[in-house]
Amino acid sequence: MKKRSWGDVFRNAVEGLIESFLTQRNLRVHAACALLAVVAGLFFHISQVDWMFICVAIAGVMVTELLNTAVERVVDLASPEFHLLAKSAKDTAAGAVLLAAVFAVIIAIFVFWEPLITWAF
Numbered sequence: 259m260k261k262r263s264w265g266d267v268f269r270n271a272v273e274g275l276i277e278s279f280l281t282q283r284n285l286r287v288h289a290a291c292a293l294l295a296v297v298a299g300l301f302f303h304i305s306q307v308d309w310m311f312i313c314v315a316i317a318g319v320m321v322t323e324l325l326n327t328a329v330e331r332v333v334d335l336a337s338p339e340f341h342l343l344a345k346s347a348k349d350t351a352a353g354a355v356l357l358a359a360v361f362a363v364i365i366a367i368f369v370f371w372e373p374l375i376t377w378a379f
């Protein structure tokens with residue numbers, strides 16, 4: 259098999275991102291939340307360390323959501339019929355997204371709680 263160039267590798271990865279973004283509603287919802295966090299970070303002039311936490315939180319949610327999509331695709335391909343292992347694989351991947359999202363919310367509370375209270379009162 260011909261060795262793929264870096265350009266091919268990059269193109270395939272971007273295709274995967276675009277396809278997932280167009281077909282996965284949850285990914286678009288997470289992207290909207292990420293955008294909101296970035297706007298809030300700019301508005302409140304959060305510190306460099308806080309930006310680091312926000313970036314890690316956003317990356318955690320987006321990456322797990324993409325991996326969840328990949329798991330769903332492979333399971334649908336390998337096991338279109340009901341199978342307990344297929345259920346376990348999909349539920350575990352969904353659990354990873356849930357966990358990342360819960361920790362992202364906790365990070366957002368730590369970062370934005372104080373500036374929000376100061377701004378509001």
Ligand SMILES: Nc1ncnc2c1ncn2[C@@H]1O[C@H](COP(=O)(O)OP(=O)(O)OP(=O)(O)O)[C@@H](O)[C@H]1O
Pocket residue numbers: 282330333337338339340341342344345346348349352
């Ligand atoms: N082949 C299967 N065998 C057993 N259970 C399955 C199978 N496919 C899906 N399920 C169960 O149904 C749930 C939903 O699966 P589905 O593929 O619809 O995922 P989803 O989260 O709705 O994804 P999306 O809407 O992004 O396609 C899974 O979490 C799993 O519990």
